[in-house]
Amino acid sequence: MAARPIAPDVLTTGSPARLIAGRHRASGRVVFPLPQDTGSYERVVLPSRGTLWSYTVQRFPPKSPPYRGEEPFQPFGLGYVELPGALIVASRLTEFDFEELRLGLPVELTTTVLRHDEDGTEVYTYAFRPVRDTRG
């Protein structure tokens, strides 16, 4: 089945996907998403592993627009993930088991299906999931 990312320049298409950010040429500050001002920012790919900085659950359907997710609405976890040496990024989380989620939890980048286009194309976005193995 055909699949496409939610927008160009959010994540790389290779496997595994990585987030695309911008590094300010003058200050070195890393920002996400990649600004359109390519004169001031150079494209960089973010680390795929980090630690959970904060988290919550979206339990009610966000107003639409701007939200465009699958019907019927399913609650989803979200939060902020600290990617060492880069930044703290807002992201969906693949799960929201509060027995497991805690500040500092090691997480890694993956993708999650957001919805399907009318022609059946899968629209996916990025998400973080707990790191299951301990090999680093």
Place this chain on the structure above:
Amino acid sequence: MTDVFIVGIGIHPFGRTDSRSGLQQGEYAARAAFIDANVQWSDIQFAFGGSDAAGKPDTLVSQLGLTTLPFVNVLNGCATGGAALFGAYNAVRSGDFDLGMVIGFDKHPRGAFDPKPADWGLPDWYGESGLMLTTQFFATKLRRYMDLHNITPITLARVAQKAYHNGSLAPHAWRRTPVSIETILGAQMLNDPLTKLMFCSPAEGGVALIVASERKARQLGSPAIRIKAISLRTRPRGSFEVFAPHLDIERGGSVTAVASHAAFEAAGLGPEEMDIAQIQDTESGAEVMHMAENGFCRDGDQEKWLAEGRTQLDGDLPINTDGGCLACGEPIGASGLRQVYENVVQLRGAGGARQVARKVRNAYSHVYGAPGVSAVVILQC
């Protein structure tokens, strides 16, 4: 430079008033403030007004009279009221004006606000993917704070319980029925750890204040409620605000702490000298975190403070004595001025059933809005 006094206050009840537009609620508050100050609209030399969604404040001249006065419209999100008062304070303080009006009103549709990504300089996909909700910002800021400083959900519930109790005693409040801790904790979970009854709602209402120079205040013979200090600040580097797709790893200060410091410094007073405080409580956790950001307690002390009832009407530092945003709702343009209105009521000793137990000499108010604006007002009598 002259000192600046508040010589009149007026309010249109908060909540839902289907029969009146937002502008009409503003006009209602203005007329009440004229009566309270014993002035006429024709005496007013200038006005600052704020409204987010209920029309242009300066069109009030159509109803109040075409006196040709300067009327400045301001808009700074939830801090709009603070920004309007900031402008009026400086207009009088400069010596150019003796008497002015500050007004704020609003009327929002039901439910959470629905921002457009482009208005915030953000790409559409950010909204499409369900990451653009103000409630998520509150919940994630709070979750981290609770974990770092050992705050538990019952403290959040105590804040809301206090708000609904105080609101039940305030005629201008929207939510006027006390709610139990169990009901608050058991309400629908919206964004963990925040339940529906821990969030304020967009609402309607209007507030007007009449400000005067010392000379004019004496002439009017009004009770001397002085604006001891006012500060309005925008966010510093590294703060955490709504709609942030990313944060810098190097964390910075909060705009509330910056505004609070500035106000205390200008007033020559400290947090321990405040007798009451109205602080931004968009949700229960915001009140908890803002207690520390405004310097009233150390991070983590809130758990003990709330358990001991120190912020109740009979406590050492009553907070949100009219129920705050939780009980009054949040009409963006009016919300910050409601806090100042409530402080004037308490300073006058006119709070009736909600009058605080302690003698009030210094009263503090703090409003916070997106995308990182805080205003602090310290009143003294």
